[in-house]
Amino acid sequence: FDGSISEGSLEIDEEEVIGVACRMVRPLLNWVRSKEIDIIDEIAPLMCDVDRTPSVLSLSSAVEELDESIEHTCFITGGDSLIRRMIQAGSGVEFRTLRVGEAGNSVIVVLFGRSDAVKWMISNGAARDQADAEKKLKMMELMRIIEPITSADLSIPKSYAATHPATESRYRFVDPWEVEALESKAGETANAALGRARYQTMSVGQIAGSCEKIVRSTGGLHLLGLWSTLKGGITLTKALCSAHPPWERDAGGDLLMKGGFLLESSPYENSIRQHLYGNSLFRRLNLPQRFLALLQVELLDLKNVTSPSGSSSLTAYALLRLKRQGSSAPLNHKARSLDSACTQPRKISKSSGLNAPASWGSLVRFRFPLPEFVNCEGKSFDADRESLFRGAPTCLQLTAYEKKFMSDAELGGADINLESLGSGGQIEEWVPLRAGKDGITWFARIRISLRFELMCMELSTNDGEEVKFKNDRCPSVGLKKIQYLSRLGAHEDVKGVKNSISTPDLAGYFGQYLY
Numbered sequence: 001f002d003g004s005i006s007e008g009s010l011e012i013d014e015e016e017v018i019g020v021a022c023r024m025v026r027p028l029l030n031w032v033r034s035k036e037i038d039i040i041d042e043i044a045p046l047m048c049d050v051d052r053t054p055s056v057l058s059l060s061s062a063v064e065e066l067d068e069s070i071e072h073t074c075f076i077t078g079g080d081s082l083i084r085r086m087i088q089a090g091s092g093v094e095f096r097t098l099r100v101g102e103a104g105n106s107v108i109v110v111l112f113g114r115s116d117a118v119k120w121m122i123s124n125g126a127a128r129d130q131a132d133a134e135k136k137l138k139m140m141e142l143m144r145i146i147e148p149i150t151s152a153d154l155s156i157p158k159s160y161a162a163t164h165p166a167t168e169s170r171y172r173f174v175d176p177w178e179v180e181a182l183e184s185k186a187g188e189t190a191n192a193a194l195g196r197a198r199y200q201t202m203s204v205g206q207i208a209g210s211c212e213k214i215v216r217s218t219g220g221l222h223l224l225g226l227w228s229t230l231k232g233g234i235t236l237t238k239a240l241c242s243a244h245p246p247w248e249r250d251a252g253g254d255l256l257m258k259g260g261f262l263l264e265s266s267p268y269e270n271s272i273r274q275h276l277y278g279n280s281l282f283r284r285l286n287l288p289q290r291f292l293a294l295l296q297v298e299l300l301d302l303k304n305v306t307s308p309s310g311s312s313s314l315t316a317y318a319l320l321r322l323k324r325q326g327s328s329a330p331l332n333h334k335a336r337s338l339d340s341a342c343t344q345p346r347k348i349s350k351s352s353g354l355n356a357p358a359s360w361g362s363l364v365r366f367r368f369p370l371p372e373f374v375n376c377e378g379k380s381f382d383a384d385r386e387s388l389f390r391g392a393p394t395c396l397q398l399t400a401y402e403k404k405f406m407s408d409a410e411l412g413g414a415d416i417n418l419e420s421l422g423s424g425g426q427i428e429e430w431v432p433l434r435a436g437k438d439g440i441t442w443f444a445r446i447r448i449s450l451r452f453e454l455m456c457m458e459l460s461t462n463d464g465e466e467v468k469f470k471n472d473r474c475p476s477v478g479l480k481k482i483q484y485l486s487r488l489g490a491h492e493d494v495k496g497v498k499n500s501i502s503t504p505d506l507a508g509y510f511g512q513y514l515y
Contacts (some may be wrong), residue, residue, distance in 0.1 A: 079145035082126055082136075083173060085168030086117065093120050096492050099487035100154075105333045107340070107485055109478075111149060111170040111492075137171075144196040146171040147476060154486040172478065173391045176371035177382070179322045180477040181341035181364065185359035188294055188367060191474045195369040198458040198474035202289065207233035210287050241454065245277040245376070268450070272392050273376045274423070275452050280376070288456040292369050295322065295418075297396065299362040301445035302348055302411075303430070309469055311465075315403040316411065317345040318444075320364050322393035331399045331413065338478055341366070345403040348359060359445070367453070368393065394418055399403045400433055400444060410435055411442045474498045 037084075064105045073343040086093050093116045099106040118133040127133035140146045148169040178195040182188060189201045200206065211233045216224050229232070265273060273343050275291040301315055319331050321340035331340060343362040370392075380386040399413035412433025421427050426449035458474065 016190075077322055079140045079143060080382055080388055082140070084127075084388060085124070085146070085385045086112070090119055091118060091475040092123075096219075098149075098170075098492050100482055100488070100490045102488045106340075106489070107135055107336055107338050107481075109149075109338055109482060110173055111172055114169040114171065115310055116150075117171070127296065144174050144193065147174050147479060149479065149482065153479060153483060154490055172389075174478070175332065176367055176374075176385065177389060177392050178368055178478065179339040179368045179393060181321075181339060181366055185365070188365065190456065193353045193474045194292075194367070195371055197290075197293065197369060197372065199290065199369070199455040200458060200474060202236065202454055202456050203451065206288065208291075210456075211236065215284070219322060235285075238455070240285075240287075240289075241278060243278070243281060245274055248274075267425070268394065268420070270417045271421075271450060271452075272370065273421035276370050276376045276378060279370055279372075285373070288458070290370065290457040291452045292367055292455055293392070294451050294453050295366045295396075296449045297366070298365045298447040299343065299360045299444060300428075302360050302400070303443045303445070304440050304441060305443060313347065313349050315345045315347045316360065317343045317401055317403060318362065318402070321397050321400045322366050322368070323395050323397050324390060324392075325394045325417070327395075329429035331397050331409070332454070333408070338481055339366075358498075396448065398431070398433075398446070400442065412438075412440065412443070416446070416448070418448070418450075421448055423450055423452060425450065471512055 005220070030358070042061055085091065089093070093112050095110055095112050097436065098109045098111050100109065100322060108336075114137065117137060118127075118130055121133040121136065127136055137146070141148060147169055150169050174196055176195050180187075180192065180194055185240070191200045192198070208228060211227065212224065215227045215232070219226075235267050272293070275293070279290050297320060299318060318339055319336060320341050321337060323329065329335075329337070341364045343364060346360060347364055348360060370378075371380075375381070378391045380389070394417070396416040398416065400411040402409045404409055412435035414431045414433050416429075416431055426447055428447040430443045430445050432440045433444055434440050
């Protein structure tokens, strides 16, 4: 101890020695903590900085720079505005529903034709001529505002392909908060084009590569070698992941009130806000790391309240999907969206005892991105995009069926609000399944958990060959599911939706079929 402790004090026990050492080191730790607080404003943006609209580039300007590299921090407006105008009544653009999957159990995808879009853009002044319209559609493809689908992308009969040549592209809308129903746990970190970005599994090499440029420019090869030896990229990532947002740093202050009511976010909303803030820190430092939300749903038990002696054995399965609050879109075999999941039928044996629950034991996983160009509340900087795709999904929709030989019987459905679900936590409850006029006769016990996974987002580019390479490396989750389901069958509804649906009605009719 360099004479700082007398010889007599060396006879004290181990706990006292540790206490003395702690008192000696505490000033140093307090100084380190004070320095960490001082640099918060230099690294972590305030709420006013997070809410600030990023640099904006119009779609027309972006088209002029189509052959040049566009920085990933640049925000292109106009794409969602075109979609919003295109779906207005009387636009002349024909929307058709593509059904893929088995007959009687198909998934619906809403599509519009390339030629219709080109004609509409020219006639409404959105493009000067056909070449200009095609360039703008190409830019919307690169930004994943829309996604092209041709007959070459589908595993369909030749008779269908003959009437829908591969040269005639149709497009689907891409939701920035697009939800993917995962087939297995391995899919939680799988490479994918999800929403309007492409994500890759995070690795040490990617983290090191993302920091290399700025470290090399700051201190040359010597600093880069030291940074690599100390694993600076991993340390920086951990530090940013543990950074507290401003509203948590200010905890203990005055309560926020409005109109006499306490303004407090639900655990679910606060979890989304925290990780959107985390994404803004990575974006501020030009790092590719981004958080994605992962939701796991366990179907535990099924119980019939009208059978006091116990439920008879049955084979049951369920359709599930994540949706926004207030959506009234149905979830059944005739009308379900691309982001829905269907569990495997499982035989539930007869249970014993008074209203004893039956064991179900099915598991479903979902994931969705936290998109770019939104503030910490999840609101888009583009008013048109916010009008079309308003925030993250906040509700779990469930419909349970009994598997039968001729026709499956619906046991009932329910909407489960996720507002009480926080990051790293779970909720478990009995949910009443309402079945139309029959009321409630079945209850399902479910457990839902939420967590966030860190992945690496690929920066956008306008190079055609690079985009093709990225599509192969990070396949579109929507297109991949369409391709898989089309092997079981595919057809377009004969009657399209043309000149008949206005924007408010479209949100109700198409509901969640925009995926």
